Amino acid sequence: MSDPPVRIARFLERTTAEGPGERTAIWVQGCSIRCPGCFNPHLFSSRGGALTSPDALVARVLAAGTSGVTLLGGEPFDQPAGLAAVASGVREAGLTVMTFSGYDHAVLRQRSSDGDRAVAALLDATDLLVAGPFREDLLDHDRPWAGSTNQEFVHLTDRLRDVTAPDRVEVTVTASGAVAVNGWADPDTLDALLADLPHRRSRYQAL
Template sequence: MELLNLHRIVDVTLAEGPGVRCAVWTQGCSVRCPGCFNPQTWTTRGGFSLSWRDLAARVLAVEGIEGVTLLGGEPFDQVEPLGHFASAVRSAGLSVMTFTGHVLEDLPPSRLLDSTDLLVDGPFLADRPEPSRPWVGSSNQRFHFLSDRYDESIFATPNRLELRIAPDGGIELNGFATTEVLEALLEGDHR
């Protein structure tokens, strides 16, 4: 299978994993955690289609990134084309960080898993907020270092929230912030 169903691509970000990365959100999530921050990615309708080859060509043309982060949606719902994509960009020297709402023990062997350096697993649990580690919303979510590319030093990276003004004037956010920070931002918006 060639085609991916994607929700969003941010070519260059400091807010979605270690270092400077390209972030790719998939469209469609079968996990459906209550309280999910991205419920608009649940449906498999909507989104846009792109072949994994075209996505790889786009990502590999971005200068200055050390890797790519795959987020959801649920990346493992599109395990076959994303596996080809991850394998291709990793062969070209980029690192691959993949988020999943499943736990590693439940994931069958796959090219996507084999091509992932850093796996963040587990569903979002709204009643177990994460106190300190970056990029994750709940404390049950685990970081698996599947290669020697990364280690626990990544936990020193601060969470960041990035705001972009789209060509149509709309505001696009990505990254991660506490509810308090988001509320402070929204309050500032009203002043």
């Protein structure tokens, strides 16, 4: 049986704001966790986005020529089977995989040991997991990529163990004038930045 398609919201070929080094980022559409204060409420609905086959996503990531892929959203573990195929496909080519989740690592481990093979496969194909819901009362001003201090960096392999970077924000302007912001900064900084941008804008943050 072929792997199920992944409902994606955005594919960014190259970014230095969503994990260590130059990476490709895939935001998935749909999140059942719905943390208060989430910056990506447009990604809550499991409708919309584009259904894309894992093979096509692997091909796009490899064509981008970056050192790895970052899976974020939305909630990657709400679509674990298709994303496990993407993650294992790019890892076979030597790339690293970083995955964000609003579920605590203990919850994911439990699902895995309860027999959820898709969750187990996505954990197996991830090098660095950033796990836990976003807590707006616990904003993280120190660690890169994390939105709140409760979120756990879980090194599932040694491949991304010794990497760090400052928080960054990237602004992308398309030929049609649409503006997209990604990366992480505290809400006040982001609000000030977005206030200066044109109205056709969207933001895709790792939280």
